[in-house]
Amino acid sequence: MNKKKLGYKELPAGDLLEAGTALDFETGSWRSDRPIHDEEKCINCLICWAYCPDSAIKVEDGKVKEIDLRYCKGCGICAQVCPPKIKAITMVEENKAEK
Amino acid sequence: MSKNIVAKTGNEAMAEAMRQINPDVVAAYPITPATEVVQLFSQFVADGNVKTDFVTVESEHSAMSATIGASAAGVRAMTVTSSQGLALMNEMLYIAAGLRLPIVMPEVNRALSSPINIHCDHSDTMGARDTGWIQIYSENSQEAYDNVLQTVRICEHAQVKIPGMVTTDGFIISHCMERMEMIADNEVKNFIGEYRPERYLLDIKKPYTLGSLDLQDYFFEHRMQLAQAMCNTGKIILEIGKEFGDKFGRKYGFYEKYHLDDAEIAILVMGSTAGTAKVVVDQLREKGIKAGLLKLRVFRPFPYRELAQELAHLKVLAVMDRADSIDSFGGPLFDEVRSAMYDLKDKPQTVNYIFGLGGREINLEMIEGVYTQMQDIAKTGEIPQRVNYLGVRE
Known part of the structure; x- marks a missing residue:
């Protein structure tokens, strides 16, 4: 983001931002643990999609397509909420994960 | 103009002003001696005299929070408080001003503890003097009534958009009955007009973020905007004070x-x-x-x-x-x-x-x-x- 910073005369009044500015902020750089999604085990219940605080679970045609690592902070909530009998998401230390 | 001479306490006068304003949302917690304003207003709600959504909350901090939420959502929102209640709201007062929400709040001045005291002094609102709110003080019931009506116009003015409190002296005005003139409901309605904010959170066609993190890069600019808005407010107060005088016969200045x-x-x-x-x-x-x-x-x-x-x-x-x-x-x-x-x-x-x-x-x-x-x-x-x-x- 190399936008010019607005002065007080140009800024919208009060603490206002356009919607969707989180797109410009790639929180994936914060991650120390990476979620690994197993497509074969996954039953596509989409519980992980509902719980992900960063909307990083990408769904296409009702199926989990991928986990968007640009935004995934590695919080591990998706692995926690994945049904225990399924365990389709496992957390792996970032430095041990495949690049 | 039809003259309606009545006997009202300060609390009754401010509750009547609120009835005529007919705000969309009032969120309040009852505290002495402003209790009566809230109590009288809740009766108006129960009797169907207003269309207000009345939110009973568990504290003044929540009262101001709910009022901020309603105002940000795009409606005319009010609350009432006094003394310790205002002190408990303190954190949210800064937020209402910083988010530039035109909330109007009648306030009954009384002492802050300790020692415990329920009677009048100005220490409560003086403690809120740097919160970015407009503060208008009233000598009697008539002024309290007139000031509440004018403050709606002042706060909602496009060049202002900051919240405002209108005060009366606890017990001395709040509980003392005096002669005053009330303006007819429809004349008040015409005077204050409809509230049409430029932007509001429930406008799904123009979504935006309000109250986001605002660090070294932008916070200062937003505070400067607030300081400038307060500078602009003076001339608006005079304009509206004059307009009120021309319409209803009682002129107001600083x-x-x-x-x-x-x-x-x-x-x-x-x-x-x-x-x-x-x-x-x-x-x-x-x-x-x-x-x-x-x-x-x-x-x-x-x-x-x-x-x-x-x-x-x-x-x-x-x-x-x-x-x-x-x-x-x-x-x-x-x-x-x-x-x-x-x-x-x-x-x-x-x-x-x-x-x-x-x-x-x-x-x-x-x-x-x-x-x-x-x-x-x-x-x-x-x-x-x-x-x-x-x-x-x-």
């Missing part, structure tokens, strides 16, 4: 002058004490003493230029504070009025009287005593004591 222009000695005070001081001024004028009074109505924005001009000709000015800064010097009003006069070439001798804390009596004799001391200062040019505590036992 202050009311009482025998001030040819006075040699004068008191500057806010709230109900001004009424008592007017009687003393009349008595002194009969004796040929050139006594005057300036009753300050608008404390935020602080009309420092106008005050300096109005007070410049005096020999002695006594600023009466119904609150103490506990700063080892003077009261908050004294500090600011004195600072406003600093750039004058010839300025009056200025003394401070802190009085009436916790509802302590302030009567004609005490105010006459202040004028007598000012006469002595005018004669001798000597100030025995710059800051005085009036009516405290030694």
